[in-house]
Amino acid sequence: MATKIDKEACRAAYNLVRDDGSAVIWVTFKYDGSTIVPGEQGAEYQHFIQQCTDDVRLFAFVRFTTGDAMSKRSKFALITWIGENVSGLQRAKTGTDKTLVKEVVQARLCGYECPVSSFVGAWRQVRRQLWGLRSPGCSSEGVQREFCQIPEQMGNSGSHVGQSFCSRFLPEEQAEIDRLFDALSSDKNSPNVSSKSFSLKALQNHVGEAVPLEMVTRLYDGMRRVDLTGKAKGPSENVSQEQFTASMSHLLKGNSEEKSLMIMKMISATEGPVKAREVQKFTEDLVGSVVHVLSHRQELRGWTGKEAPGPAPRVQVLAAQLLSEMKLQDGKRFLGPQWLDCDCDRAMIEDWVFRVPHVAIFLSVVIHKGFLVLCSSLDLTTLVPERQVDQGRGFESILDILSVMYINAHLPREQRHCWRLLFSSELHGHSFSQLCGHITHRGPCVAVLEDHDKHVFGGFASCSWEVKPQFQGDDRCFLFSICPSMAVYTHTGYNDHYMYLNHGQQTIPNGLGMGGQHNYFGLWVDVDFGKGHSRAKPTCTTYNSPQLSAHENFQFDKMEVWAVGDPSEEQLAKGNKSILDADPEAQALLEISGRSRHSEGLREIPDDE
Secondary structure (H helix, E strand, O other): OOOEEOHHHHHHHHHHHHOOOOOOOEEEEEEEOOEEEEEEEEOOHHHHHHHOOOOOEEEEEEEEEEOOOOOOEEEEEEEEEEOOOOOHHHHHHHHHHHHHHHHHHOOEEOOEEOOHHHHHHHHHHHHHHHHOOOOOOOOHHHHHHHOOOOOOOOOOOHHHHHHHOOOOOOHHHHHHHHHHHHHHHOOOOOOOOOOOEEOHHHHHHHHOOOOOHHHHHHHHHHHHOOOOOOOOOOOOOOEEHHHHHHHHHHHHHOOHHHHHHHHHHHHOOOOOOEEHHHHHHHHHHHHHHHHHHHHHOOOOOOOOOOOOOOOOOHHHHHHHHHHHOOEOOOOOEOOOHHHOOOEEOHHHHHHHHHHOHHHHHHHHHHHHHHHOOOHHHOOOOOOOOEEEOOOOOOOOOOOOHHHHHHHHOOOOHHHOOEEEEEEEHHHHOOOHHHHHHHHEOOOOEEEEEEEOOOOEEEEEEOOOEOOEEEEEOOOOOEEEEEEOOOEEEEOOOOOOOOEEEEOOOOOOOOEEEEEEEOOEEEEEEEOOOOEEEOOOOOOOOOOOOOOOOOOOEEEEEEEEEEEEOOOOHHHHHHHOOOHHHHOHHHHHHHHHOOOOOOOOOOOOOOOOO
16 A cells, blocks of 8 residues: 655644744654654654664654854754664665655755755754764664664765764774784785785685675775875775775665765776666676675575576576666666666665665675674574475475575565475475465465476465465565566555465365456466466556566466464464365365375374364
8 A cells, every 4th residue: 555644744743843932853753554644752852762663664853953052043854764673665665655754844954945965964963962862882883773864975075984984893893803904914925015904915815715706806996995084096005904994884884875985986996976887787796795605604594505597697686676776866767778878876876775775784794704704793594594494305496595585585574584395396296285285374484486487486475374265364465576587566555365275166266376366366376286377467456566477377387385484383283284174075075085084193183182
């Protein structure tokens, strides 16, 4: 369902903050279902900060006062807060919903009409005033993460970052960064390099084969292009300790502005815009490096880092998906080769890094695991879920590590750490009854299949599958495509036809479906296993998805269903039941025909029986 905003109520709250005679200096705008409404308000910054928890997303309009007693002046900032536990889908929607809030706020900042980019100075003062209001135990990283949502400039040129640079590492973290620099600068294979700097060769020797040479070179070039004085006429010959610390601080703990600065320096030696094709090559190098370093460090958690078969390499497919999220200067999306010669400036890269979390996450994985530095601060469990398959039943999945990471990022956070195989056509046979018997009452799961044309697609079921003639599920369900392109398609609010599973009926369709309607599903697996359809003219009404398969009516040999997250005791108990337990008619028909239930007497009797 499209997001709406209660303009009248939000504008009243906004005007309350803008009124210098009012004690209210901040107001939040929160989500009430699919509508943005006024939230809390107050006269103390501390109370505002307490609203910014890890589980919420909100907007805030804040007033603060500058100047002395003789020249007081009110200034304002619009803040977007996205908590750590907010799902990828909600995170993405928040970015687009901000335009609704701006219609109310109207970018009236710093006391006069101005574009959003003009309140940078005001925002810096807001951040300085709020900086010390977090609890003493909160690291500087947490503060920056809270207050980096408003774009800001670094002067006229990004090269001046060093003039006001301050490391964001905690003392123990800075000590580890310093030890790494000492190791790099004392490399014996670089005899002509000063002890206060290190060479590309030294970095290569330290990293070894953990990171591809292209990415090692990009990181090194980005570091030596950092200008700490604002007077450099070009890149330094080697990387100094100050350049190294600044680069690592920006890449690992910086906000979207600082990360975008480093990305620009990793892409090009010159100041100013870069071509979109240069950003594309950087993105492909980054995605490829993540797979490489995780494989080298044996951090794949059971998945394969090998390139999955298909018409296009998955590295290029995921890179294309990430790049498609970039907004060009005219507001259009980067949607194909025709845009490769477009210019991408710092503002575009910064906006891209802010809205596409995978870019920053992948950079941190390459550095943490590639350099083996500050590894304890990197949690891979929600990025790469553990792959669980019954012992002795190894098989080659349709999914590779990149596909899994992409789908996993769109799941609810509590379900991202573990994937358990429920059904595989390769292991359990080409049987719809087997499919139903293995996936019903097993909790949320991901279904994926590959058609005969090598298109890979599927859907996320947010609730347990049940065999019944009604639609089921909720608005957390989604459809997705993996090959030839990666995309996720979420609910539209048009109807509630999220999930459907039926078997043994004569008057309504028998099969597994998601989205659309009877005989016209966004994704359909027929009871005649191996056949299905994906119908969308132009898109599926439930998920706004296009046709996922190469042909509307398709055939397939490979299908997998993975349960995600930890199962409850109730799900484990119900999972031990046969599909015949849930289908008395099928059980009676089996007995009438004189055939026995071979599993009868072999299964443990559930406690509830």
